[in-house]
Amino acid sequence: MTITFAELTTMRVGGPVRRFELAQTADQAVELVREADVAGDALLVIGGGSNLVVGDVGWDGTVVKMASPAFDIEGDLVHADAGVDWDLLVRATLAEGLAGLEALSGVPGSVGGTPVQNVGAFGTLTSELLEFITVYDREAGKLERWTPDRCGFGSHRQSVFKHSDRWVVIDVTYRLKRTGQSKPIEYAELARTLDIPIGGTAPIADVRQAVLTLRRNKRMVLDPDDHDTWSVGSFFINPVLPEVPPRASECPQYFDIKGTKLSAAWLIHNAGCPPGYGLDWGNGTVALSSRHALAVTNRGGATTADIMKFAAHVQEKVEARFDIRLGPECDLVNCSF
Ligand SMILES: Cc1cc2nc3c(=O)[nH]c(=O)nc-3n(C[C@H](O)[C@H](O)[C@H](O)COP(=O)(O)OP(=O)(O)OC[C@H]3O[C@@H](n4cnc5c(N)ncnc54)[C@H](O)[C@@H]3O)c2cc1C
CATH class of the missing domain: 3.90.78.10 (UDP-N-acetylenolpyruvoylglucosamine reductase, C-terminal domain)
Structure with a gap:
């Protein structure tokens, strides 16, 4: 059965994929990418399809969708495969009493998509919390562990991954803080919703709820009926x-x-x-x-x-x-x- 980008993206447009593969583990992701490269097939790696618009002609090559659900939490470090649903990871870290990702609640997409776009919301950037990333270098044909300084974050929504298909993000590790309290909230609208002064802090569960309320009001939480x-x-x-x-x-x-x-x-x-x-x-x-x-x-x-x-x-x-x-x-x- 042919799959189309209208089914794979949140914009729900785009033509057919010639060869579609789900990477259910990190190892499988590397294998599928290698296989496409050896065969000389054009490759597109995707996560949740929430930042992607593909033409009506679709993709005449292989699409690998990162779908590994594996993650673990060790002390303050959270290690997640690229295919993990972002908001699921946010929920899991908050449930463990780890602060850091609460302001990024409700952002659609995968963990692997976050360093590509240097995802941010309500005054928090994912790059600020990043410890390291495992990338597969398609030119060198090998896995590498990168610290954030190699990722080209800096200017708004930029990274070295954004305009290059050389590197595939395989997994991401964040360093969070074992405290139930958020960092100081500098984003005025969020502080107002939490009823705290700008620069004040709040319990991380409250920050998540406030962020989700603000995002729903702006229709920035996915809803298939809306x-x-x-x-x-x-x-x-x-x-x-x-x-x-x-x-x-x-x-x-x-x-x-x-x-x-x-x-x-x-x-x-x-x-x-x-x-x-x-x-x-x-x-x-x-x-x-x-x-x-x-x-x-x-x-x-x-x-x-x-x-x-x-x-x-x-x-x-x-x-x-x-x-x-x-x-x-x-x-x-x-x-x-
Ligand atoms: C309703 C809505 C609200 C949003 N709100 C925010 C927001 O508040 N803040 C924000 O920053 N963004 C927001 N976004 C944008 C989007 O959610 C993020 O950019 C998200 O991180 C994209 O992840 P994804 O897995 O869906 O990436 P995809 O859309 O699948 O891919 C995007 C790009 O990343 C590449 N890519 C994906 N995974 C990998 C990988 N593992 N290795 C290498 N390249 C990869 C793809 O090839 C593509 O070029 C929003 C989007 C929607 C629809």
Whole structure:
């Protein structure tokens, strides 16, 4: 039976996979990758498909889905195979009284996907907690253990894995803290929800609940019945610019090591595309989430071509208004806008 990316991704679009393999263990993942490389077959490694949009042509090669569910906790160290569901790991660490991942509750996807995107939410970045990663180097044909300094984290949502298919993340180890209390909460909206001052701390279970409430309000927790969550989360990346164009001077600005980071959500909203924009545009299958201007969503029946056309339209509106060209935050495979 042919499997399609519409079944493998949270955007629920994309064409067929020629050869699909589930890696049920870490060893099997390495074997499957080696096998495809030796055969010279084009390889795409995926996790939860929550940050990926693939073209309607699909993938004429092998897709390996990381699906090993193995993880263990040893003292403060949490060691998880790439295929472990991210939120399942977060729940397990909190249940063990380990603090660190609570603000990252409810992020979809796999453990292996987190260093690729340097996943972050509500003031916590996964890279801050990383102890080491095991990667399979496809060029050298061997496994290596990497410390975070090799991963190219730094600027917003970047890593060496993001624009390269040379390394496959096999497992990830985090160092957490054996305390029931969170780190200081600097994210204003989260502090408000917890009813604590900015910089205050809270029990980790309370932080998880507050984060899930905030995420559900923004439709950032997957729900198959809610089209606002048929997305990749933030579709466009916050631009980092050496100089802010005068027309965008009112946009919220943040420091980044590569320049000034601007809020893509603000730019989109103020270019005339507020949350919910697009339902009456095109053939009505694609729109921005009704709660979140950064999330492009499939309203049902969309193709990848529909998503790309809509993304290009939003990109043009922002460029025309602010002289800034937004790029994708998600990974686009065999498609572009
Ligand atoms: C509703 C919603 C909310 C979201 N909220 C957030 C958020 O708050 N913060 C945030 O940072 N992100 C968020 N995201 C984006 C997404 O959840 C993360 O980027 C997640 O880590 C992607 O993991 P994945 O396993 O689904 O990766 P996939 O989508 O399967 O893959 C993404 C990319 O990583 C590569 N990849 C995956 N696994 C491996 C591996 N083991 N080795 C090498 N490469 C690999 C793939 O080839 C692809 O290029 C959200 C997405 C959705 C749909």
